[in-house]
Amino acid sequence: MKILLVSQMYPGPDDPDLGVFVANLERELAARGHEIERAVVDRRTGGRRRHLALARDAIRSARRFRPEVVYAHFLAPAGLVAALSSRAPLVVTAHGQDVRNIGSIPGARAATKYVVRRAAAVIAVSGWLRDQLELAVPAAAGKTEVVDCGVDVERFAPRAADEARQALNWPANGASFLCLGALSERKNVLRLARAFERRGEGTLAFVGDGSLRGALEGRRGIRVVGRVSHHEVPAWIAACDVLCQPSLVEPFGLATLEAMASGRSVVATTVGGPPEFVTSESGVLVDPEDEEALVAGLSQAAELPRPNLAARNAAAHHDVKLQAERVEAILLRAARDRPV
Numbered sequence: 426m427k428i429l430l431v432s433q434m435y436p437g438p439d440d441p442d443l444g445v446f447v448a449n450l451e452r453e454l455a456a457r458g459h460e461i462e463r464a465v466v467d468r469r470t471g472g473r474r475r476h477l478a479l480a481r482d483a484i485r486s487a488r489r490f491r492p493e494v495v496y497a498h499f500l501a502p503a504g505l506v507a508a509l510s511s512r513a514p515l516v517v518t519a520h521g522q523d524v525r526n527i528g529s530i531p532g533a534r535a536a537t538k539y540v541v542r543r544a545a546a547v548i549a550v551s552g553w554l555r556d557q558l559e560l561a562v563p564a565a566a567g568k569t570e571v572v573d574c575g576v577d578v579e580r581f582a583p584r585a586a587d588e589a590r591q592a593l594n595w596p597a598n599g600a601s602f603l604c605l606g607a608l609s610e611r612k613n614v615l616r617l618a619r620a621f622e623r624r625g626e627g628t629l630a631f632v633g634d635g636s637l638r639g640a641l642e643g644r645r646g647i648r649v650v651g652r653v654s655h656h657e658v659p660a661w662i663a664a665c666d667v668l669c670q671p672s673l674v675e676p677f678g679l680a681t682l683e684a685m686a687s688g689r690s691v692v693a694t695t696v697g698g699p700p701e702f703v704t705s706e707s708g709v710l711v712d713p714e715d716e717e718a719l720v721a722g723l724s725q726a727a728e729l730p731r732p733n734l735a736a737r738n739a740a741a742h743h744d745v746k747l748q749a750e751r752v753e754a755i756l757l758r759a760a761r762d763r764p765v
Contacts, residue, residue: 426760428454429492430463431483431507433476433499437467442655446574446679447498453575453749454756462490464510466503480506487511494545494760496752499523501533504540514759515540516752518548518572519558521676521697527561534561541565545759548572548752550677551698557676572752573698575745576682581659583688583732589663595648599627600727603665605658605680606672608635608649613671613694613713615640618647620719627727629669632661662687667726671713675699681708686740688732692722702743707736 430451434444447465455461464483466475479502487495487510494514497507500523508515517540526533541547541562547569549555559566590597602621608614614637621629622644631641634652642649653661658680662668668684668691675681675697682702684691691708693699700710708729709722 426459427493428459428461429486429490429495430461431497431503432465433503435465435467440468445655449577449745450749453746457753462486476502483510494756500540501536505536508540508543514545514763515543516546516756516759517544520550521554524558538562546755550574551701553697554676572748573677573743574679575748576686576740576743578686578741578744581683581686584663586664589660593664595664601666602629602669604631604669606633608633608637611673613673616716617669617671620716623720624723662689665689666731671711671719673713682740682743685736688737690726690729690733690736692726704739707739
C-alpha cells in the first residue's frame, strides 16, 4: 500500500528526539512492506512558516506519489494539511495537545471538525483521549479507534541498574527515582520534588528542561540533568528504580510505558492514559494533586521488585510492532472502502 505520512513532529538533524513515536511507527509499517512517502516538520523552530512549508510539501508529495491513503499525526494543523493535500482516504491520529487546542485556539474547533468529517477513521492514543475528543467534536463518535503509539520493547529492554548508574555517574544512595520530560506545570514537577523531599530518602533525577528548571535546582538529593537525546533515554531509565510521571494530565504516557518495558516500576497519574496500561504489579497510580498520595506512592513503588518483570510483561501488550499491525488494518480498511 502507498501511504503518505503527514506529521508536524518528526525527528530531524537539529531535533532528533522530535516525534520519535511517529518515526517508530513509520519504521514498522515500512517493515510490513508498505511504501511510504513523508511530508513532515522535523524542527521545533520556524514558527508558522514551518506549517506553510508542510502544506507545500504535502501537496507536492501527493501529486507525485499518488497515495492510496494519507496518514496524519495530530488533528491540526497536520490533519488539516493532509485533508486538503490529497483526495485519498484520510486516517488521522490524535495525540493530546491537538484535542486540548479545541476551544482554546481560534479556528481549532472548525479545523478539527472538518478533519474529523473528512477522515475515514480517527485514532486516539488512549480511551481517555477518545472520550475527550468525542466530547469536543461529537462527529468523532463511531469513527474513533484507540491505538497507542507503542513502545520499542527491544530498545527498551531490562538492563543492569548498577552498570547504567556507573556510566551516568549517578551513585546509588537509597532508591533512585527518575522524572523524564518537560519541566513544566503540566508535568507536576514541583509537587513531585516536594513529595520526594518529604519522603526523605534516595535520589531524584529530572531529565528534561523547561521553565521550572530553576525552581528544581539546588535541592538536596535532586539532580537536574537537562535535556538528553532520545538515544540516551534507555540508559537513564535503566539507572533508576522508579520512573515518576505524576502529570496533571497525560493523554498517553510514552515515557511511563518505556520504563515498564525496561522492567522498572512507575508512579503515574490517574488522569489520562496511564490507568489503561499501568497495573498494580507494575506501579502506583496517584491523584496528581494529592501530595500525600504522591509521597506514599513513591514509597510503594520503591518496594516493588527490581527489576519488575510484571511491568515488562504489561508493556509487551503495547509493543510498537503490534500497534503498527493494528494501524495497518485501519489504513487498509480506509483504502479498501474508498468510494469509486
